[in-house]
Amino acid sequence: MKFISFRESEKEKLGVLSKDGSLAIELSSFRLDKDFVDMTDLIKNISEFDIKKVKSIILENSIEELITYPIEKIKLCPPIKKPIHDIVCVGVNYQEHLEETRESFDDNFIEPKKTVYFSKRVTEAIGPEDTIVSHADINDQLDYEVELAVIIGTKGVNIPKEKAEDYIFGYTIMNDISARALQQQHLQWYRGKSLDTFTSLGPVVVHKGEIPFPVELNVYSRVNGELRQNSNTKRFLTDIPSIIAEISNGMTLEPGDIIATGTPSGVGMGFNPPRYMKSGDVVECEIENIGILRNTIE
Template identity: 55%
Template sequence: MKFVNFKIEDKKLIGVLANDEDKIIALNDLYADKTFCCMQDVIEQLNEDDIKDIQTKLDDENNDFKSYKLSEVKLLSPIERPIHDILCVGVNYQAHLEEASERAKNFKKTSNDAVYFGKRAIKIIGTNEDVQACLDIDNALDYEVELAVIIGKTGKNIPVDKVEDYIFGYSIFNDFSSRRLQLKHMQWFKGKSLDTYSAMGPVILHKSALPFPVEVDIKCSVNGELRQNSNTKLFLNDIPKVVSELSQGMTLEAGDIIATGTPSGVGMGYKPGKWLKSGDEVVCEIPPIGKLINKIK
């Protein structure tokens, strides 16, 4: 089941893709007794029985719910304004750890512990939205395709074997990064947090659609050239560990976004670096979820 945030004319709606994925049904049309103004409402209000009920309605060939053609709407980021900074996992694939260690002279990872950092985003852009590149501040603009985990209910000190219970679903995240800013300040927050440097979409895939732990292909292409190609089974720190560890002594809330790390093949990993420039098109793909497409302006 795929949840979407979309715009038709001047109206924003939250919906779910029909089984053929050609149409969207607004959740407010499925549930007359509930109001969904944003994806946060969906995450907080829908329980497992509701998810099953929605699927039953989608499977009913005789349903007459109003629908919108996917080709006639504008898809927005499923979550445009996160409730907190995005929680990020750094160097979570061995090959990316190696390329980062080689290319960033002041970066050294001395243990097997996960690297965590925050990424500010006053607005997350969606698929087919442009990145407003700040190349005058830093022209070393990079891409990072990642699997995003969307937390489904508030929790603290979550046991590893209970992590899936606290997940709502998954999306594709592009952690655009200004590499020189990242290195200049000796930490990653500023270089990751320029406006429009967070992209997510095109949907949130409900957790029920994937076996757990999640093992999916993850890819990124720039102007048709495949740059990143891996699978989340190669995580150094998998989703159960990451979510459980983050929650130790720190409350995770429904709607929190965790970006789980990028595989090798980022622009920084090439010699010379393959930085993004105006006019480039970046396509991030996780097949069960879809494609996240952004152009650099």
């Protein structure tokens, strides 16, 4: 089941995709127990009964009396526009990306002995087909990073690895847009990854029930149609249960929290010479069973 935020007639609404993905179905027309303000409210408050009800209707294709819109007639929005906290990010979580980062950052990169965590400020995320502002006045090294984003569904602290999936609501795609020049200047990643429009999310939130656990999904990125990144989440150095267990050890996770699990090799800075994005470029991030997240550089 794929949950979406979308705009129709200048009004933002919650919905789900039809079985074949051709229709956006307005969530309110399912007559659930509760109306939801936004995706975070849905994640926090939707019942298992309502999730099963919606899934059953979609699978049976019994949508004749529901409010639907052809997917090409609506504007998909970022599923979570304003995360409840900064996004928790995992750095260098694929071996090949760790190696290309070491080579690109030279003496400014020390190979970590444990999993790297950092935060990414998101005043407002962008979504599918939205524009990435390059901030060329302060950075001339604009890079892309396709990542699987895990969305927490249940509040928890000190979560055991074997129970990690119980605390997940679902998954989406994140493009962790990065200003490499700022990263180099400041010797840390926060500012270089937190400029306005530097977090793209979408196109959907896939409920965890649709993706087998442990998660093994193909991950790709393309710039102007050229394949740049190509890997699978089974190659994580630190897997999702370990990430959730470690992050929640002494730190409470809440419904709507987003954990970005890291990017594979093939980012712009990893080429020789580097191949950073420029105005007019189209970047696509794709993850198996979730979809394609496409943006254009201003």
